[in-house]
Amino acid sequence: MIASAVLDLVGIFVFAISGALLGVRKRLDVVGMAVLAEITALGGGILRDLVIGAVPPAAFTDIGYVVVPLIAAGIAFFWHPHVTRLMPAVLVFDAAGLGLFAASGTLKALTFGLGPVHAMIVGVCTAVGGGILRDVLAGEVPNVLYDRQLYILPALLSAVAVTIAFRLGAYGFPLTLGAALLGFALRLAAMRYGWRAPIARGLDKT
C-alpha cells in the first residue's frame, strides 16, 4: 500500500510540475500557477470519481493530494529555469505518471462495477483529463489531441492490460504496476523514435 501511495504522489507531483511550468510560460502569477498545478494533477482523478459516483472525490479526502501540487508550484516559481532544463527527465516521469494513472484509474472503475470498455475509458480520462483541463484553462488546444507523439495510446495500453488481468481474476499492486510499465514503455519508445499517429487522409503532413 505504501509503495502504491508513494507512486501516486510522484505522479501527482510530475503532473503538477507540468501545470506550473505552463503557468510560468503564460506569465500567470503565483496563485494562477498553483491553481493550474492543482487542476493538472487532480483534474483527471476528480473526473473519474464524478463519473463512477465516488463522491467526494479522493482528491477531496486526502491532504497529500492538495499539498503536493502546491510544493510543485513553489519549486516552479523559484527555480523554473532549472526545471525547464530538466524537462527531458520530467517527461520521463510524466510518462510514468501517465501509465500509472491509467492503470489505477481503470482498476478503480472496474471495482466500482463498470464494464470493461467503459472502465478503460475512465482509466484513460484519469490519465489525460488533468492535462486537457490544464491546456483548456491556459487557452490552448489540448496537447493530447495532437496525439502524434502518442500519448493517449500508451494510456489505453495500460488500461487494456489492467482490464484483461481483472477479467482473468487477477489484480493487486504488482499487476497494476506491470500494466503501468507497459504504457510507460510504449510512451518512452514513441518519444525516442518519434512515433506518430496519422492525420486524416489527404491532409499534408506538417
Add this chain to the structure above:
Amino acid sequence: MIASAVLDLVGIFVFAISGALLGVRKRLDVVGMAVLAEITALGGGILRDLVIGAVPPAAFTDIGYVVVPLIAAGIAFFWHPHVTRLMPAVLVFDAAGLGLFAASGTLKALTFGLGPVHAMIVGVCTAVGGGILRDVLAGEVPNVLYDRQLYILPALLSAVAVTIAFRLGAYGFPLTLGAALLGFALRLAAMRYGWRAPIARGLDKT
C-alpha cells in the same frame, strides 16, 4: 424501445461526425479525432446524468454509445472530403439530433424528479453540451453562443413541449418524438430562412 434506441444512436453518430470533422479542420491526428467525436456525441448526456445524479452516466453503461463515435471518426478519417460535401445533409441530421436529445434529456430529468424549469435546462444542456465541449476543446468560442442561426431556441422548444405534455400526464415515445420534431422543424426553418437572434442594442450588426 427499438425505434428510440436507433434514433438515439443516429443522433450520437451525427454529433460525432461534427466532432470528427472539426478535428480534421484543426489537423488533429486520428486519436484526437476519436476523442473529439466521443466528447461531442456523449458530453451532453454525461453532463445531464452527472447533474441529475444518474451515475455512472448512460454513456458508461452501454457499449453502443462508445463504438458509434469511433465509427464516425473512422469515416471522417478516410472520407472527410466526401463527408464535407454532404454537410448540408449532415446539418439536417444534426437538427434532428438536437430536437431528439433535448426532448429525451428533458424527459429523463423529469422522471428523476426535477422541476419543470430545471428539467428544460437539463434537456437543453443534453442537446448542446457536447457541441460546447467540442468547441472549447478545439480552442473556439462555442458556436451555439452565437445562436444567431437559432440553435438553443429549437432545443428549448422541444424541451418545453415535453414538459407541458409531462405535466398533463402524457409521455411515451410518440410524444417525445413529436416534441423532437417541433424543435427539428424550427431549426430547419431557421436555417432555411436565415432567422437570427438579436445582438445587444446599439451594436452594429455584422
Add this chain to the structure above:
Amino acid sequence: MIASAVLDLVGIFVFAISGALLGVRKRLDVVGMAVLAEITALGGGILRDLVIGAVPPAAFTDIGYVVVPLIAAGIAFFWHPHVTRLMPAVLVFDAAGLGLFAASGTLKALTFGLGPVHAMIVGVCTAVGGGILRDVLAGEVPNVLYDRQLYILPALLSAVAVTIAFRLGAYGFPLTLGAALLGFALRLAAMRYGWRAPIARGLDKT
C-alpha cells in the same frame, strides 16, 4: 434565512451581469448572453454540489437561481452602455459576491463532512468557478489565473475564516457574513491599492 437568500441572489445577479457584459463585448446574441450569464452565476455552485455529492445541485431545485441571471442578461441587452459606465460599482458588488460565495460554499462543504482543507478548496471553487467557466467559454484565459489584482486570495481568506469558526464550534448566518466581509474588504483594498501577487522569479514584470 431571508437575509441569507437575498444576499445569495444579489451575488448571483452580479456574477450574471459580468457574464452578460462579456457576452456583449464578444458580440454574442441574446441567447448566448443568457447562457453566459447563467453559467457565470451558477457554475461555481454546480461544481461545488457535484463534488460534495449534493445532486441535483441547488441551482436545479430553486427557480430564483435560474430567473435572476435571465433578468441580468435582459438588463445588459438593453442598457449595456449604462451598465458598463456603472462598472466600478459592479466590481464592488462582485467583490461582495466573491466573499459571500466563498464563505457559504465552504460552510456547505463542511456540513457535508469534508475536511477543513478540502472544504476551503470547495469554497474557493464556488466563488471563482463560474468566472473561470465564463472566460473559458468566451475563449479567454481565465481572469482569475492572472490573480495579480488578488481575486482568489480574498476568497481563500473568507474560506479560512469560516473553517476556523466552524472548527471552534461556531457557525450561523452572522458568522458567515463576517467571514464574507473579510474577503470583501481584502478584495476592495487590493483594487484600491493595486496589490498584486508576484509572477515567477526572473520574468520581467509587465
